[in-house]
Amino acid sequence: MIKTEDICERIFALAKGVQTEAFMVHSAGALTRFADNEISQNVYNDSSSVSIRFVDSGRTAKITLNQFDRTALERAVKTGLETLKWQKKDKNLLPLAGPRPLERGRNVFSKETAELPPLYRAQKINDLVRTCKKNGQIAYGTLENGLASYTVANSRGVFAKHLESYITYSVTVRDGDGFGWAETPAATAGDIDFEAVNRTARLKAAMGRKPRDIKPGLYPVILEPAAAADLLSYLCVFGFGGQFYNEGSSFVSGNLGKNLLSPRLSIEDNALDGPAPGMPFDFEGQPRSRVFLVEKGTVKAVVHDRKTAAAAKTASTGHSLPQPNGFTPFPLNVSVHPGESSVEEMIKNSKKAVLITQFHYTNLLRPLSVEMTGMTRNGTFLVENGKISKPLKNLRFTQSMVKAFRDVEAVGRKAELCQVWGRLSCPAFKLKAFNFSSATEF
């Protein structure tokens, strides 16, 4: 492990009084990928880098490098300081932040998980592959684990360091023309129920055989957590980022305090002790706040960094991404509050609905209404008269998320951690109306 404190001090000394920030990243991770019931790719990477940002009287520059010897650092600082000279002063450019007290945040590091060897991953995958082969199914997916450490320090006295481990098990199973999928990300291996992931993906694939056509149009939908998280992540990023809010390109702009969404929907960003935890500080080393974005359908607040907060005449919520940039901050540790239902109950209480496991290739069409398109994938079913009646061929949706999440009929009581734009803990949802604009052939 690199001694980050020493490198930061060396950089600040070389900068000779110019305000300087060092953002260091070290990652060491492995990923085993499998397809067609065999291991197809198996990789490991260990790398580090430092981004050095200089701010001097309204001028800024950044240099990024991954070699830390004295010569490399000297060259980097010299180049950065020279770049400052060529600029005109920007009167709006903020000086670097000073230090503020930081909460510890939740421990999300397990050395054992970070260092799980390739044989561990191969054995877990082998368990799935053996069962699939026995049942005429084909397994695809990934098992990855590793660590990432982030250090933000500056010459004004900020020093913040965060270390986390990760493991994600993702499985797609093919059974004839049926596909199933399940995925669990976690900070420690002990939090993953490998058999449950395998079982869900295999069962969905078996249920998905011989999918039928359905006429595109408006349907009630039951979104499993991963599907709901995909859509809600767009709602959060394009709705609740301070920059978009300030520019007027968010549906929240000018509407704080208004009931724009369903009273069943509550969303908060909480990197500290929420169910989607992360760094307890932002990329300027400022403390992350808990921010209630939506409370029972009312849009309450957006997230800010120092720059967007100053423009909005409010306080930073500690959501800066690496500066400078022209599009952030975003909420990246989002918790969607659970409700009182379950997927089984949603199915039981539906006369007709489409049950969706996962979306594929979602994309934004119109930011102001968070209108999106995308395809269903790996388990789309028709629910009729309280039961799953048949598997469906995949469908394309074209739908405003602001409108879709205005009519929420039920929210699941169990939230699952999903990896979308950052981390998002999300339950299942039943929405009253969702527009499918076309179908595909499988």
Place this chain on the structure above:
Amino acid sequence: MFKLATKAIEIADKRKADFADIRIIEDRRQDLSVKNGEIADLNDRVTLGFGVRVLHRGSWGFASSSLLSARSIELCTLKAFEIARAGTLIKGRAARMAPEPAWQDFWQTPFIKDPFAVSIDAKLELLFKMNTMMAKNKKIKSAVCDMNFIREHQWHMTTDGSKIEQVLLSSGAGSSVSAISGGDMQLRSYPSVHGGQTLAGGYELIETLDLAGNAERVREEALALLAAPPCPSGEKDLIIGGNQLALQIHESVGHASELDRVLGYEESYAGSSFATTEKLGRFRYGSPIVNLVADATLPGGLATAGYDDDAVKAQRWHIVKEGILSGYMTNREFAHAIGARRSCGSCRADGFSNIPITRICNLSLMPGNIPYEELIASTKDGIIMENNKSWSIDQKRLNFQFGCELGWLVKNGKKTTLVKNPTYQGITPEFWNSCDAISDENSWRLYGVANCGKGQPGQTAMMCHGNSPARFKQVKIGVKSN
């Protein structure tokens, strides 16, 4: 560098690897961005590192590090062997590499003006000038102007004797404005969004774009879109070209013809392909005028190099010939699956830290024989769509939906009304079979895709798609939303 690289090859040979290679890469990137009169990015990045790939008893192992020393290379090579050994726990197909001559060569992207020798001052001056012009209206809430330059210096050695040094250079620039008024938001860009226009070459590419000369037009078109009627819904003849047709080629032909995903090796993430191998040589992908050619030798192409990351020499081949599926993007591992004795050379990695995977090469639609003006004049009821705004396609590359920045209705051979939020949907083979006219070589240009994502862990690659505007009959446009 080759002296250091030899360490990995020696270890691999001693341990009797089926195949192994090492790629040492020094990468320099410069990103500049100005938004609303302020610097939004000004980053100069230099990274150095290596990746070792080992094929041992038919199983792959790959390890990489940013710590470049003989000891680090030794440890990484041993780690790659450990990973490959673990892979043999699951008995499957033994991977093997298609043969390729041993190449010893140096290759570099031709350029006129080294972008890293052009001062930051000059670059910022142009960006600020353009940005000021674009932002000159109260309804413009966001004006962004970018430039980016990448130089990748590679040293590649393989156990089958190749020793290749390459220097790849690309330059790009772009600009966009967002106009907001009355609950509507409209985007217009030049040359395009998604990083603008990027091609292989030097700063001369930036100079040919005339960024400042287009700034006012882009601003006025964004404002005009606010007042324009929405794109009608229904079926019309669709005319697309530029970066929109480039992305159509990319998504519905490029990815669909990557042999690894055709064979199912991308199923867990990006998906597979409808263009399965039994269709090779017989499937009617498009109308007889549709010819799509992959070309790693194309001047200016972002995927143009002397050799790919499998150490395969650059080639040119048809993916679709006279409308028939005729080839795939291949690497050395999967080439034999279609009976090929040699890979076409479409295997690349993102930097030193990633394993090479099958990638889209430069893939271009060959020009037709009708001038663009005649193509419009011969359209009775159609729509021209320009500049991509959104994109989505299913996991077999069949059902797609694209949104563009603007549309022009065409009535009885004339461009008439400007419309906003144009979208179109289709199914890949139906769409390409509906292509009834392609403009001639006078309007054929090369367009860069600099942000193609694929693989796990995620990798980014760059490629180009040349085209001249083409017409597609009776396409579903103006997709209705709820």
